[in-house]
Every structure is written in structure tokens, then in C-alpha cells.
Amino acid sequence: MPEILTRHRPLALLATLVVAQILLLAFQIKRNSNVRLIRYWASEIVTPGEKGASSTFSGIGDIWSGYIALRGAHAQNLRLQQELGQLELRNQELESQAAEAKRLSALLDFREAHQEAPMLAAQVIGGSADPSSHTLFINKGERSGIRRNDAVITPTGIVGKIVEVTPGTAQILLVNDRDSGVGALFSDTRTQGILKGDGDPEPVMAYVTNDEKVHPGEVILTSGEDRIFPKGLLIGTVAGSKPGYPFQTIYVNTAARLDRLEDVIVLLSQEDLHPGANQSAGNVVVGLPPQPATQPVGPASATGPAATASASSVSSVAKPDSRAAKPSAPSIGRP
Amino acid sequence: MAYTYNSGMQAESNIEVHKYYGGVVTVVALLAIVLQAFLHRYGRWSEFADLPLLVTIYFGVSKRSPVSGMLLGACIGIAQDALSHDNPIGLYGIAKTIVGFIASSVGARIDTEHPASRFALVFVLYHVHQGVLAFTERVLLNRPTPFFTIHLLIVSLVSASVAVVLFSLLDRLRRAS
Numbered sequence: 001m002p003e004i005l006t007r008h009r010p011l012a013l014l015a016t017l018v019v020a021q022i023l024l025l026a027f028q029i030k031r032n033s034n035v036r037l038i039r040y041w042a043s044e045i046v047t048p049g050e051k052g053a054s055s056t057f058s059g060i061g062d063i064w065s066g067y068i069a070l071r072g073a074h075a076q077n078l079r080l081q082q083e084l085g086q087l088e089l090r091n092q093e094l095e096s097q098a099a100e101a102k103r104l105s106a107l108l109d110f111r112e113a114h115q116e117a118p119m120l121a122a123q124v125i126g127g128s129a130d131p132s133s134h135t136l137f138i139n140k141g142e143r144s145g146i147r148r149n150d151a152v153i154t155p156t157g158i159v160g161k162i163v164e165v166t167p168g169t170a171q172i173l174l175v176n177d178r179d180s181g182v183g184a185l186f187s188d189t190r191t192q193g194i195l196k197g198d199g200d201p202e203p204v205m206a207y208v209t210n211d212e213k214v215h216p217g218e219v220i221l222t223s224g225e226d227r228i229f230p231k232g233l234l235i236g237t238v239a240g241s242k243p244g245y246p247f248q249t250i251y252v253n254t255a256a257r258l259d260r261l262e263d264v265i266v267l268l269s270q271e272d273l274h275p276g277a278n279q280s281a282g283n284v285v286v287g288l289p290p291q292p293a294t295q296p297v298g299p300a301s302a303t304g305p306a307a308t309a310s311a312s313s314v315s316s317v318a319k320p321d322s323r324a325a326k327p328s329a330p331s332i333g334r335p
Numbered sequence: 336m337a338y339t340y341n342s343g344m345q346a347e348s349n350i351e352v353h354k355y356y357g358g359v360v361t362v363v364a365l366l367a368i369v370l371q372a373f374l375h376r377y378g379r380w381s382e383f384a385d386l387p388l389l390v391t392i393y394f395g396v397s398k399r400s401p402v403s404g405m406l407l408g409a410c411i412g413i414a415q416d417a418l419s420h421d422n423p424i425g426l427y428g429i430a431k432t433i434v435g436f437i438a439s440s441v442g443a444r445i446d447t448e449h450p451a452s453r454f455a456l457v458f459v460l461y462h463v464h465q466g467v468l469a470f471t472e473r474v475l476l477n478r479p480t481p482f483f484t485i486h487l488l489i490v491s492l493v494s495a496s497v498a499v500v501l502f503s504l505l506d507r508l509r510r511a512s
Contacts (some may be wrong), residue, residue: 009402010402010405010436010440013401013405014401014405014432014433014436017405017406017409017432018429018432021409021413021424021425021428021429021432022425022429022471022475024423024424024425024428025424025425025426025429025471025475026475028423028424028425029423029475029476031477
């Protein structure tokens with residue numbers, strides 16, 4: 001290199017002079033954005049190298065953090081999955097507790113609204129082994145004061161009645177069971193009938209003549225004629241109807257979710273439930289907004305075959321004056 | 336008498352190198368720059384005789400040393416830049432450095448004493464000077480300076496003619512060998 005410079009000293013000097021003057025120019029000239037040309041050149045020369053170095057180090061860092069440093073990732077993943085499982089379980093527990101609290105709150109509200117009526121809250125602990133039988137077991141029995149034919153309800157609607165009692169448990173016959181029968185009436189027309197099960201999940205209302213105009217959504221209440229359920233409790237609404245001979249078949253959507261029962265209320269007396277402070281006088285419908293005052297049920301209001309059938313069916317059950325006198329006869333409408 | 340034509344190191348060793356009295360080169364160069372600035376006051380007439388360029392070519396050819404030729408060109412060019420109001424320092428410096436180098440290199444190889452050869456040499460070097468100047472201005476300053484126009488052709492012819500006369504006058508400043 002020194003030999004070449006010595007041999008071509010004039011050329012080397014020329015190049016030196018020209019480059020020196022170009023640099024001198026670059027110090028003076030300003031390009032776009034008022035940046036001196038020398039800075040612009042320096043940036044253009046240095047920036048690619050910096051970019052390359054940055055991308056190289058970034059790539060090395062990515063490789064390190066993405067592959068080499070992930071030795072503990074599997075163990076961490078397992079630990080996090082375990083934590084996730086525990087948290088999901090905990091979440092389910094909390095959701096279950098929240099739902100239970102909501103149900104119990106509803107029961108408590110109902111209990112406070114009807115403090116005059118003796119009642120008992122119980123939890124559903126099991127069902128029937130027979131698929132065709134709609135029965136449930138609750139965790140309260142004779143020791144808690146439960147007797148046969150006690151009405152079982154929820155804050156939203158009726159559920160069934162007690163059919164078997166042991167010291168610690170009791171069996172509920174749901175209203176959609178074939179052996180069940182509940183005195184019922186339409187809230188608007190006061191037409192009476194019998195709510196009974198036909199094997200389907202939802203019960204039907206029987207003994208209503210074809211002349212009766214029934215509209216879907218019409219509210220059905222207990223009539224109290226069965227001497228089991230107090231009068232005015234909500235049963236459900238009309239889902240549809242089908243003409244028949246001599247009576248039409250009315251399909252009912254029960255207000256209480258019979259397939260999702262967890263907590264129920266056992267009414268220890270057949271006394272009518274009086275409304276709470278927030279309900280209008282004369283309306284004893286459970287789980288319903290205020291309704292028109294119920295009219296007295298009697299021969300004058302219960303007309304037609306349905307009323308007759310209902311009355312005849314109900315008349316076969318003696319009204320209990322006291323708990324000791326409560327009948328143990330089959331339920332209303334039982335064949 | 337200068338060497339007419341030769342080539343190679345042996346020929347260069349036989350060429351006649353003209354010498355001048357002390358301070359002649361400096362004084363003439365300064366005079367050329369000052370005179371050029373003075374002529375600039377009278378409009379565009381000064382551009383028909385780029386005296387600093389002619390002085391650079393003359394001393395480059397006469398001294399026949401590329402190093403001294405390019406240094407003289409650099410000094411004259413930088414001084415010319417310094418006296419201009421809008422040119423960055425180095426613009427004319429680069430052009431005259433290259434012209435000084437070429438002139439001294441050419442002067443060592445061809446006859447530069449004959450008026451015709453002087454005319455041709457100045458004509459060519461004028462366009463070399465203009466080419467380097469235009470290239471530098473285009474690249475570094477983003478100025479659309481033309482490489483060649485008819486006007487430049489005329490100016491180069493006038494400059495070459497002035498150079499023939501000027502060089503004859505400057506020949507009188509040579510020190511007798």
C-alpha cells in the first residue's frame with residue numbers, strides 16, 4: 001500500500017485534495033430539513049450498519065428468548081395449566097355459590113312475604129330411579145314437621161306434594177307425574193279444571209270443555225279445591241290447546257322449572273297465603289305481578305263440566321282442619 | 336524551449352521545466368483573482384475570461400509538476416470560492432484542482448508552447464473545468480448546471496483566445512535558464 005501511494009503520489013494527492021474539498025463542501029451544504037450534507041452522508045453510511053447490527057442482535061435475542069431461554073417453559077406451562085384448572089374449579093364453586101345465594105334469597109323473600117304461613121325450606125337431594133315417575137327427594141322429613149300431602153312450592157310456582165315421609169327425608173310427587181292432580185283455574189275466566197301429568201315433562205289441564213276459549217299465555221292458578229295447595233298459587237301458563245271429546249287438552253308451561261329444582265318450600269299448612277306488603281290486597285298469586293282480585297269459587301262461578309269434574313274430584317278429599325286430620329288419601333285426579 | 340512531444344518517464348526527464356522569479360506565481364494568481372472580481376463588477380464580460388482558470392492552466396503546464404499544479408489550482412479555486420457570495424468553499428477548488436493536475440500532466444507530454452496547442456489545451460480544459468463544476472453542483476448542490484451549451488462553447492473559444500495572448504505575456508515572467 002505505501003509503495004502504491006509512493007508510485008502514484010500525484011494521483012493520491014489529487015484524490016486527497018478532492019476528497020478534502022468534497023468534505024469541506026459537505027460541511028457547508030445543507031440539504032432537506034436543513035441538515036448538513038456531511039451529517040446526511042454520515043447518517044446514510046452509518047445507518048445501514050446500525051440497522052444490520054440491530055437486526056442481527058434482535059435476531060439473536062429472539063432466538064435466545066424464543067428457543068434457548070424456553071427451557072423452563074414446559075414446566076411453567078404445566079404449572080399454569082394446573083393453576084388454570086384450580087381457578088376454573090374455584091370459579092365454578094363461586095358461580096354455584098352465587099346461584100345458591102340467589103335461590104336462597106328468593107326463598108327468604110318469599111318466606112318474609114308470607115310470615116303468617118308455616119313453611120319450611122328444603123333442598124332436593126335426589127330423584128326417582130323410575131324414568132316414568134316424576135318424584136324427588138328432599139333433605140327434610142318427619143323430624144322437621146313434614147307430613148304427607150303437604151304442598152311443595154317454589155317462589156315462582158307450585159312443584160308438587162309430599163307423598164312419602166321418613167324421619168330425615170321426604171318424597172315429592174311432582175305435578176307432571178301421572179298420579180298427580182291439582183285443582184286449577186284460569187285467572188281470567190275463573191274456569192276450573194284439573195292439572196295432571198300425562199307422562200310428558202309438562203302437565204296438562206284436563207276437564208275443560210271445548211266451548212271454553214283458551215288463549216296461549218293465559219295464567220293458571222291453584223283453585224284450592226284439592227285441599228292441598230292454597231288457593232291462588234301460580235301453576236303456569238297455557239302453552240296451547242287441542243280439541244278433544246268431551247274435553248279439550250290444554251298444555252301447560254309450569255312456572256316452576258320442574259327439571260331444575262334445587263331448593264323448595266314445603267307448606268306446613270293448607271292455609272291460604274296472604275300477600276306481602278308489596279302485593280295488592282286480594283291477590284295471592286305467588287310469583288306473579290298484581291292480578292285482578294280473585295272471585296269466590298263456587299257453583300255460581302264454576303260452571304260447566306270442568307267445574308263439575310273439579311268439584312267432584314275435590315269433594316272426594318276431606319279438607320284437613322288440623323295436621324292430625326290431614327288425609328293420607330291419594331291425590332286429586334289420581335285414577 | 337519546451338519539449339515538443341514525448342511520452343514515458345524518460346521523456347519526462349528530458350522536458351524543460353520553466354522557473355519563475357520568487358513570488359511571481361503568487362502575485363499573478365492573486366492578481367488574476369482580484370482582477371476577476373474587479374471585472375465582475377462590469378457585468379457578464381468577466382465570464383468570457385476566467386482569469387484564475389487561465390492562470391491555473393498556465394502555471395500547471397509550465398511547471399509540469401502535477402503536485403504543484405493541483406495545489407495551485409486548489410488554492411486559486413478556494414480563494415475564488417471565498418470571494419464569491421453564494422458558492423460553498425470547495426466548489427471551484429475541486430474543479431481547479433483537477434484542471435491543475437491535468438494541465439501539469441499534459442504539459443509534461445505535449446507541446447504547450449505553440450499558440451495553437453495552447454488554444455486547444457485551454458479550450459479542452461475549460462470544458463473539463465465546466466464539466467467538473469457542473470457535476471459537483473448537480474450532485475452536491477442540486478443545481479441544474481448544464482454540462483454544455485452554445486454559450487459555454489462561445490465562452491470557451493473566447494477564453495482560449497484570451498489565453499493565447501495572456502500566456503504570451505506571462506512567458507515574459509520566466510526566469511532565463
